[in-house]
Amino acid sequence: MLTAEQNRLLTDVAPGTPLHNYWKKQWIPALRSEALKPGGAPQKVELLCEKYVAFRGDDGKVGFLYETCPHRGISLALGRNEGNRLTCIFHGWSFDADGNCTRMPTEKDQSFCQKVKGQGFKVREGGGIVWAYLGEGQPPKFCDYAFTYLTREHARPRASYNEANWLQNVETLLDSAHIGLLHHDTTADASLPQAGLQLVTGNDTPKYTLEQRSYGMRSYSLRSSGSENDYLRVTEFVAPGTAFIGTTDAEAGFLIIVVPVNNTRSLQWYIYWDTRQPIDNNLPDFALLGTDDSDDNFAASRQGTPNYGQDREAMRASKSWSGVPGVIFEDYAVAESIPIVDRTREFLGSGDLAIVRLRRELMERIRQSEAGEDCLQAEASDYRALRALAEIIPTNTNIQEFTEQKLQDRKASFA
Numbered sequence: 001m002l003t004a005e006q007n008r009l010l011t012d013v014a015p016g017t018p019l020h021n022y023w024k025k026q027w028i029p030a031l032r033s034e035a036l037k038p039g040g041a042p043q044k045v046e047l048l049c050e051k052y053v054a055f056r057g058d059d060g061k062v063g064f065l066y067e068t069c070p071h072r073g074i075s076l077a078l079g080r081n082e083g084n085r086l087t088c089i090f091h092g093w094s095f096d097a098d099g100n101c102t103r104m105p106t107e108k109d110q111s112f113c114q115k116v117k118g119q120g121f122k123v124r125e126g127g128g129i130v131w132a133y134l135g136e137g138q139p140p141k142f143c144d145y146a147f148t149y150l151t152r153e154h155a156r157p158r159a160s161y162n163e164a165n166w167l168q169n170v171e172t173l174l175d176s177a178h179i180g181l182l183h184h185d186t187t188a189d190a191s192l193p194q195a196g197l198q199l200v201t202g203n204d205t206p207k208y209t210l211e212q213r214s215y216g217m218r219s220y221s222l223r224s225s226g227s228e229n230d231y232l233r234v235t236e237f238v239a240p241g242t243a244f245i246g247t248t249d250a251e252a253g254f255l256i257i258v259v260p261v262n263n264t265r266s267l268q269w270y271i272y273w274d275t276r277q278p279i280d281n282n283l284p285d286f287a288l289l290g291t292d293d294s295d296d297n298f299a300a301s302r303q304g305t306p307n308y309g310q311d312r313e314a315m316r317a318s319k320s321w322s323g324v325p326g327v328i329f330e331d332y333a334v335a336e337s338i339p340i341v342d343r344t345r346e347f348l349g350s351g352d353l354a355i356v357r358l359r360r361e362l363m364e365r366i367r368q369s370e371a372g373e374d375c376l377q378a379e380a381s382d383y384r385a386l387r388a389l390a391e392i393i394p395t396n397t398n399i400q401e402f403t404e405q406k407l408q409d410r411k412a413s414f415a
């Protein structure tokens with residue numbers, strides 16, 4: 001349970017709030033690189049309750065600007081993209097990819113251009129994503145996750161939006177206890193290649209071991225099968241919104257990043273990577289189930305469908321637990337059911353231990369951010385080395401030692 005004040009601290013991302021300031025200290029995955037064609041249409045991007053526009057010049061360089069023109073405030077998304085400049089169609093002011101104003105046809109004295117500052121933001125591209133730094137001053141070390149070194153052949157980022165506050169989306173990523181319940185239709189499917197997942201079914205009280213890390217937190221959730229084997233899932237959480245989700249050696253690497261668009265809308269990235277084969281040959285079934293073709297918002301056609309098509313007949317006939325088709329949309333239906341959860345009215349139990357620690361970790365980092373302390377610990381963090389695990393292990397295995405060894409092996413054989 002949180003106080004109303006704590007709940008607001010962790011959910012309100014409007015400009016001026018501590019959460020807004022904290023998020024602005026990070027590199028934020030904003031849109032897919034492929035969404036921006038050289039000389040093509042600029043794209044609107046909303047992040048942290050603020051509006052931006054992104055464009056790619058003919059030279060390939062990406063510009064990331066405030067959406068509104070600093071002259072009289074109309075949208076630069078209407079603008080002309082030519083000559084590596086975005087030009088407002090109202091009075092023709094032009095901006096380069098760094099946000100510098102380079103031309104003002106309405107002014108005799110072009111030196112007025114130099115007075116117009118603060119329109120552009122720093123960007124990087126990696127792993128098929130345009131990452132933006134929306135804060136002031138120098139950005140932190142880039143969060144160079146392993147997939148950011150790969151091309152589209154081996155890394156596939158898929159973006160989508162849901163109409164819920166970012167925090168409940170992140171909480172779901174750390175909530176191992178819901179997997180065997182909400183996602184029962186999938187975990188109970190005996191034909192699944194991920195044999196370990198079946199050990200989740202009917203085993204809904206994982207034992208958590210949580211370790212603080214420079215980047216955030218490592219969460220071990222262990223389920224006993226009652227025989228000689230246990231099922232271990234290790235999730236790596238990178239504050240504030242990234243979680244590496246456990247997979248087996250045979251599966252692709254997988255992480256999810258949650259970004260606040262505004263207080264009741266989230267951008268979610270589902271990112272898969274595999275260095276050993278083309279990623280499209282090794283996408284998990286659930287990744288595409290029920291989704292649109294577009295990787296820029298794969299949930300678009302499902303939004304507005306009441307309860308994501310929950311099938312009451314299938315529920316009554318015990319053919320489906322949630323009635324919602326698809327793992328991803330089960331999570332979305334839950335998140336959107338109450339767009340900002342009232343955490344003053346919760347009863348948290350032992351199955352929610354990871355959630356409690358997650359909130360504590362975020363509150364501490366927000367406090368550090370406000371105090372001007374190092375709230376990211378980016379220099380101390382080896383982002384590139386992060387992996388997660390899903391493994392069947394002999395009962396009584398030392399899970400920390402096992403995990404360290406396994407992560408080393410995986411890094412060596414599967415970059």
Ligand code: FES
Binds near residue numbers: 070074090091092093
């Ligand atoms: S509003 Fe953009 S140039 Fe006037």
Ligand SMILES: [Fe+2]
Binds near residue numbers: 172178179182183331
């Ligand atoms: Fe889930």
